[in-house]
Amino acid sequence: MYLDQIQVQNIRVISSAKIKLSPRFNIITGLNGSGKTSLLESIYLLGVGRSFRNHQIKTVISNEQQKLTVFGKLSGQRNITLGIERDLSGSYRVRINNEDQNRLSSLAKYLPVLVITPESNKLISGGPQHRRQYLDLSVFHVKHQFSERWQRYSKILKQRNALLKSCSSYKELSVWDVEFAALAVELDEARKEEFLQLKSHLEDIQGIFLPQYRVQYTYYSGWDSSSTQSFIQQLENNYQTDKRYGYTNLGAHKSDIKLTVNKGTVQDIFSRGEQKMLVNAMHLAQARRLSLGLDKNCMILIDDLPSELDEDKQHKLLGELSKLTKVQIFMTCISKEGLVDLNSIANLEQTQKELEVKWFHVKHGVVSETETNKD
Ligand SMILES: Nc1ncnc2c1ncn2[C@@H]1O[C@H](COP(=O)(O)OP(=O)(O)OP(=O)(O)O)[C@@H](O)[C@H]1O
Ligand SMILES: [Mg+2]
Structure with a gap:
């Protein structure tokens, strides 16, 4: 089971985004302040119910808005829809397969989310x-x-x-x-x-x-x-x-x-x-x-993957990530040039096509898919 689609509303600089994801590698590029971390934050919110950056949800809700919403569709042996809405007062509404849930933690059982940030x-x-x-x-x-x-x-x-x-x-x-x-x-x-x-x-x-x-x-x-x-x-x-x-x-x-x-x-x-x-x-x-x-599917979010890592370390990290099965990866970097060439991942003959890489670019909070499965 993996996150197949995500729909985001009012998360920081992202007022609205709807994207279809890769079950394996999703790479998000964009300049400083464009909204890359905000997109990771949206995925985390869907998986865990809160932000990894700030426990006060009001800072995450876009300025001048009352509430944020993230909706996701999980695909796999079963199709599951997840939805979370949070408002300025901190209250929440969680829906799984269109049924209201009493607890935020109901989300966490579906897809464990691991997050790696510079912090x-x-x-x-x-x-x-x-x-x-x-x-x-x-x-x-x-x-x-x-x-x-x-x-x-x-x-x-x-x-x-x-x-x-x-x-x-x-x-x-x-x-x-x-x-x-x-x-x-x-x-x-x-x-x-x-x-x-x-x-x-x-x-x-x-x-x-x-x-x-x-x-x-x-x-x-x-x-x-x-x-x-x-x-x-x-x-x-x-x-x-x-x-x-x-x-x-x-x-x-x-x-x-x-x-x-x-x-x-x-x-x-x-x-x-x-x-x-x-x-x-x-x-x-x-x-x-x-x-x-x-035997659990999980997601790894890696914010600013290349920062502080030399080429050899990036190769090793991407090489090990590419060996993981049942793990969906989301990573951000400023630009494609800042990341080692994925086709050259050490000891791996896999091309980007086999790695099922999807590239996304974020500009002023607008997310678009740039190229898919190109090798
Ligand atoms: N509540 C909010 N409403 C609207 N915009 C916000 C809110 N909170 C933060 N922002 C803005 O969102 C922008 C995007 O932040 P984000 O951290 O996602 O950028 P980024 O692409 O990860 O940048 P970097 O490469 O510097 O890490 C920032 O410029 C910030 O000022
Ligand atoms: Mg960032």
């Missing part, structure tokens, strides 16, 4: 929440109870933190800790399992992208999971520290993936372009995991 290097240089979100995206698709459990966990965490500020002994907290610890352990198990799956794809792809490095990927639970003490015991032992901070310092909300090489962290040692390639490898590993491991 994605936060996955390496930013706080643990970025790497948790990365891991949780896969876990969400593997374990269907995951997001419900995570919401419950977060609610108890909030109550526990509030109680920490007022309580006078651990006893008052202990009633909460039974469920809190059980949920933390359940979330941790799911994450740990998924991490191992992702890691094997990641080692493989990173070996191609950055063969000079041996990156160590280590999952951290959010507490000492190698200790003989159970998590609930650790919570009790940590009570004084938590009380001092007024905050729970151990738990599934603290988990992380540590990325290190021999001498230190990846962030301290890798160049910008190398960091970008590792971020790309992490997303491609996820696409492989979803498409091969779970």
Whole structure:
């Protein structure tokens, strides 16, 4: 199943666009400010219900308009129509096959969307929440109870933190800790399992992208999971520290993936372009995991693919992207000349025709298809 058609209304500079897409490679060119990222944002909105750029939907709705709309048609074994409308107040209307849905998250089950933007290097240089979100995206698709459990966990965490500020002994907290610890352990198990799956794809792809490095990927639970003490015991032992901070310092909300090489962290040692390639490898590993491991179609949006990458790295990235099956790719760049020649993708005899490349050009928010399947 892939996104066959998309219709966009009132997303930033794009007042209206209707395009038919390629199931594989869609390349969007255009000058700065023309609306390339806005088009990716529209696809993401359809897949996830919100923007990847800004959580405030009002900034995404075109100036002087009341609401935005994205409509899409998925084709494959089944044909499915998806629609989302969001207005200035933040409220939404989601329709799947013309039926209203109660939750924004109903969209996310259909087509996982992975997005790589120039800001994605936060996955390496930013706080643990970025790497948790990365891991949780896969876990969400593997374990269907995951997001419900995570919401419950977060609610108890909030109550526990509030109680920490007022309580006078651990006893008052202990009633909460039974469920809190059980949920933390359940979330941790799911994450740990998924991490191992992702890691094997990641080692493989990173070996191609950055063969000079041996990156160590280590999952951290959010507490000492190698200790003989159970998590609930650790919570009790940590009570004084938590009380001092007024905050729970151990738990599934603290988990992380540590990325290190021999001498230190990846962030301290890798160049910008190398960091970008590792971020790309992490997303491609996820696409492989979803498409091969779970037999799920997914989309990858890559904003400004050529930026900071030399020709060799672009070749490697495009070469690995072209090997992915069941993955629909959307990428932007300023111009065709800024991107390596697709016909020269290393080790691949595939022509643009076999890659099913569609080219789109955006000018002042107007999207047009320029050439298709030319080799
Ligand atoms: N709510 C809005 N209404 C109308 N226009 C907007 C709105 N928000 C942003 N814009 C404009 O949309 C334009 C397109 O932005 P977009 O980020 O999609 O461009 P781009 O083609 O990705 O450019 P770049 O190559 O610089 O990344 C910008 O010039 C911006 O001023
Ligand atoms: Mg852009």
